[in-house]
Amino acid sequence: MIDETHDYARTSWVECANGHGEFPIQNLPFGVFSPGQERPRGGVAIGDQILDLAKAAASALLAGEAKIAAEAAAAATLNSFLALPAAARRALRRRLSDLLAAGAAEAGEVKTWLYSARDCTMHLPASIGDYTDFYAGIHHALNVGKQFRPDNPLLPNYKHVPIGYHGRASSIRVSGAEVRRPNGQRKAPDAEAPTFGPSQRVDLELELGIWVGQGNELGQPIPIGEASDHIAGLCLLNDWSARDLQAWEYQPLGPFLAKNFLTTISPWIVTTEALAPFRIAQAARPEGDPRPMDYLWDETDQASGGFALELEVFLSTRQMREQGLPAVRISQSAASHLYWTAAQMVAHHTAGGCDLRPGDLFGTGTISTPDDRGVGSLLELTRGGAQPITLPTGETRTFLQDGDELSLAGHARAEGRVSIGFGPCSGIVRG
Structure with a gap:
């Protein structure tokens, strides 16, 4: 179009x-x-x-x-x-x-x-009735999986089904909202019992938000060939995470307090119409990977279901701002690293009959590159906190400290086209 x-x-x-x-x-x-x-x-x-x-x-x-x-x-x-x-x-x-x-x-x-x-x-652009967070960034899944299961980082279902969970819509805010360090239970590996208090491992997650346009009736799945018609646009999304709370609470049902304290989005819906010149083929699956099931496979979606979007993460500490130093880029990724398309997420979400409504929001999951240049979380970048990064002031970080400002940026680029962006998606961590 x-x-x-x-x-x-x-x-x-x-x-x-x-x-x-x-x-x-x-x-x-x-x-x-x-x-x-x-x-x-x-x-x-x-x-x-x-x-x-x-x-x-x-x-x-x-x-x-x-x-x-x-x-x-x-x-x-x-x-x-x-x-x-x-x-x-x-x-x-x-x-x-x-x-x-x-x-x-x-x-x-x-x-x-x-x-x-x-x-x-x-x-907020819409009243968000429901929020679903997917796990479609395969390199993030591999990087995190290697920390816990070095010999088998991906669980058997990952390449067959778009993994996701239902998140908390009430704590989604637009860029600039304060990030309050959450309290919760955490348990050190060598401790006998958990403790309660503020998270010591607040992290970011570099994601895209997918805005649902027209919905569907309960019990009426959206076919993969029509799924793109139900996507109104995209935004940037940072699904802030408390990794120490998450490590203790996530089994057997997944993250809870570790994820529901805040999700930050950019305030503008960049429409699918504006993104039309930046549609690209979905990245080819590695040889040996299973072909998606028929309800997730559409030739047109494979040919143009991806987006040519460059994604960046910038970090600025309180000391850096006091010294007049610019934020430092700690990640440079791209939407092409998603293993599943947005249409596949819509088709799978509704395959069992779930009804989507206008203004519902999906998160793609953290979008990382295969190398450290573009990992979308500090959990990956610092190897779970074992390898701190050093900033221009000489400060080091494993996870975010109070006063740290984290900003995402995204731009669509293609030869012969005017580049377009998403606007701000940032927040400062407060104790």
């Missing part, structure tokens, strides 16, 4: 959008914002500005499907907008792109719809 909105040569009369590293006119992601003390409502990022969809919906400059979509997106959450068919999202995207394009005759009126992003507060 590549069209004129993706044109490399298209520029905007909103000058700050031209050459913008995150939100050029080719992106136009959707989010929920509030200017000053005003009510939250839907908006679209364009450079360093936010276009007010409530004002757009009230204007005579929109009609038909574009107006219907704008009206749905003008609310305090985007759930109704996400529930619309993809054709309505595309109609609104194309109309907004035309109105924001250089030379647009309507620029004078549209200019009154804009707010400076720095004067606005961002909110």
Whole structure:
């Protein structure tokens, strides 16, 4: 679905959008914002500005499907907008792109719809009914597995089924929310009994968030060939983890307090329409790996179910900020390292009849590279805390300390296309 909105040569009369590293006119992601003390409502990022969809919906400059979509997106959450068919999202995207394009005759009126992003507060894009965290980053699974099962790091089911668990939606927040160090039980390997107190092993997880668009009825699985139509867009996602709590509590049912204290996402939904030029083939499975079962296999999905997304992790300590030092990049990964596609996650999630709803959120699981250059957690980077990393100040880290700021960044890049980004996804750890 590549069209004129993706044109490399298209520029905007909103000058700050031209050459913008995150939100050029080719992106136009959707989010929920509030200017000053005003009510939250839907908006679209364009450079360093936010276009007010409530004002757009009230204007005579929109009609038909574009107006219907704008009206749905003008609310305090985007759930109704996400529930619309993809054709309505595309109609609104194309109309907004035309109105924001250089030379647009309507620029004078549209200019009154804009707010400076720095004067606005961002909110969760949708009311998230359910959150599911997958484990689709195979290199992360291998790296973690080797620490506990050196001779057999992957469990037998991993290459047959997209592994996932249901997480806690209530503690998902947008970038900038404070990361409070969680309390819980932990038990040292040589201790006779567990203790209760603040986690000493707070970690990050570099993930992508997958926003569900149209849902399905209970008992009606989504076929793999239609699964992409139920994905509205992506965001960055950091599923903060307390590794010491997790090690004690996760058997037999999986993580609990270790994961439910906070999940941070970037505030903008980068739509599947904006990402169309960055679709790539799913990485070929290594020779000898099993072919996915028929309900998980679709030739089109294999040919274009991946995304050309570069992902980075930056760390800044309190001392670094006091000394005016920039954050240091500790990881550089890519979405191509996912073992399962987003469509396969949707198809499997619903295979048993589970109903998804607009605004549900998936986490892909930690996305790591085969080497240390792009591991998506400190658990991997420091070998479970055995090999500290050294920072420019001479400080060392095994896991995150109070005052540490962790930031994720993501950009879609392809030859002959304007790069687009996801915006901020960061948080500072507090005791």
